[in-house]
Amino acid sequence: MKPLSKRTDTLFQSDIRAVTALVNRVNGINLGQGICDLPTPEPIKKGAEAAIEENRSIYTSYAGIPELRTAITEKARRFNHIPVPSSNDVMVSVGSTGAFVSTMFALFEQGDEAILFEPFYGYHRNLLALMGVITKTITMRGLNWEVDFGEVRAALSPKTKAIVINTPGNPCGKVWTHAELEEILALAEAYDLYVITDEIYEYMTYDDHEHVSLASLPGAYERTITLSGFSKTYNMTGWRLGYALAPEPLVEKMGLLNDLFYICAPAPLQYGLAEAFMMPDDYFTRMMADYTRKRKRMGETLEAIGFKVPWPQGAYYILANFEDLSQKVVGFSDDRTACETLVTRAKVASVPGNSFFHHPEDGRYYLRFCFAKEWHVLEEACENLLRAFG
Template identity: 30%
Template sequence: MFKSKLPRVEQSIFSVMSSMANKHGAVNLSQGFPNFPVDKQLISLVSNAMKQGNNQYAPMAGDARLREVISHKIEKLYSRKFNPESEITITAGATQAIFTAISAVIREGDEVILFTPAYDCYEPAVQLMGGVAKKIQLKAPEYKPNWDEVKATITSKTKMTIINTPHNPSGVIFSESDMLQLQTIAEDYNLIVLSDEVYEHIIFDDLKHQSAARFSLLSQRTFITASFGKTFHTTGWKMGYCVAPEKLMKEFQKVHQYNVFCVNHPFQKALAIYLENENNYLRLPSFYQNKRDFFLKKIEGSKFKVIPSQGTYFQLLDFSEISKESDIQFAERLTKENKIATIPTSVFNKNKEDFKQIRVCFAKTEETLLKATAILNSI
């Protein structure tokens, strides 16, 4: 009889809540995708790339010009040079990059430290490789890592730790101090790090993204994953990339070439040109902060408790003064009765710990945000 390799994995909460939103005609602030148009210039660049004949396989590692532009971007922003020939790979979104990095280095019995709440693709990938996920719960409302707890969790079997900054769903960013402590721990215990940095360009209040690329020793033992979908609100294109030192990237590409081999060629050609205009990503913090501030201003009179998001396009709402329901029950009731879909955050926590918080996505048009905030204020 066939036996599932992932017996406890169920349908993604994002699919569940979006389906529920469609069924009940609810305003959908659950799944993390923008509902405003993509830049017409980027669409035109893709169309031109197709017309110019870039419709066959791209190079396995990705379009050479795109890798060069990514290398330049990282060096300019984080003062770290990654060789575009040997240390950068274009991927079918960040999720594929994350899966590939885990597949490349995790063996049967290896332990991987995860900080929960964690994006739901991490643990299944570890389990599929025969690894063991060791979860460390970040506590509301600060969601800051306890590095002493990290050290206490490490054993002789610990191979990797996965971080996510800016952090989904909390919106918290790791500080320079956090990254320096991570660097020391990774060096002391010989750990590989997987740094999920898909929201690197969505940072608020003049804070700085502390990429693993900024830190000399850390960058030499880290896979950094990024997402064009999140950056340029083209989530349906499934385009991302991974950067890592050559010794790690060689292992990454061994898996990548037999997984997807290469990814969408005309999109790569278009993104290479689009990225050369630095304003196309440097303007994003102010663009999304305006949306965050608009959303928060409109719910000032609501009963929800809020700590403003530091990054990502997500905001947590604390409903503890509104209801004693579980966050799953509360989110379901909001969708069915109030016609607004959100994400209960306990599904991402260790042992499903419930902090009475729901996550909303504010990467929406002003019209959508006005409808959503009117509903939230009525609850």
């Protein structure tokens, strides 16, 4: 047989799926995969049920139905303070991932360079690689995952086309500050770069951290592609609905790509969501009270068993460090071993840290835990961990 495309050479089953298989075998609890097992809000489900019942089942415009694009425009103006001139700047896609793919195709030529910060979200790195983009990875350091902008400047070259950021971030929960975003914008303006900003966890911030959208900064809109969606905020990862916001000429091209790849996002689900996605304010307040309690339970459990916890500023993961533990306890020599140890001894799955770093070795002492679980499930996982290692 002739070989498959070279593009597929870099693609492998991620550790996340392998760990899922392992934990399923012992009937354990999966805190690995970034999926939330909480229910989708009733009004959204009812809206979709009605749309299915009414046979609103045909292809929609490739950029999404007007009602949903308008609702997203209003939300972006009100919640994100982004100066979106009209709903022509909004493209609905198959999850924010679909929007990211269209962004990749709209912006990059093979051999272009992009700046990415690590620990990173694997899809960002892998999709850039699939496009033949050379990724310059900047490591964020310390308990607050700080960025050395001198390093960013040094990584820029005439081939750099874009900077990719993720705030609040997966896997480390970093929430980029206004000052940091100003630095990014200054570099983008000085070097004429686009900025792609993945804000899928925008409603989830802790303590006094506030979500700031880069596109809301004066002058930023024209060079920013803002990606977000509904998967995380409304517990509907499997519905596959997300969007991009960017100036119309760019979104127009992204829409044409979206059309080629997917034709459109699922039609009845778009109708259902358009009716309902702006939930009352107390929906968000309750959601954050819930995640704050779960973050505390997860973080304190990990600290109690000897992990160092850089407390996440946002999102719903903890990227915890077990270097100290590796000196004292058998079964913690590296991330894959530690992950297996947790599955076999506590029936709890996590994600080995190597998935989040350009040099896998840099993730050697990290495991990522997702705490977006039903309370009783999280509670059982924490009890198991404390019993096994406390």
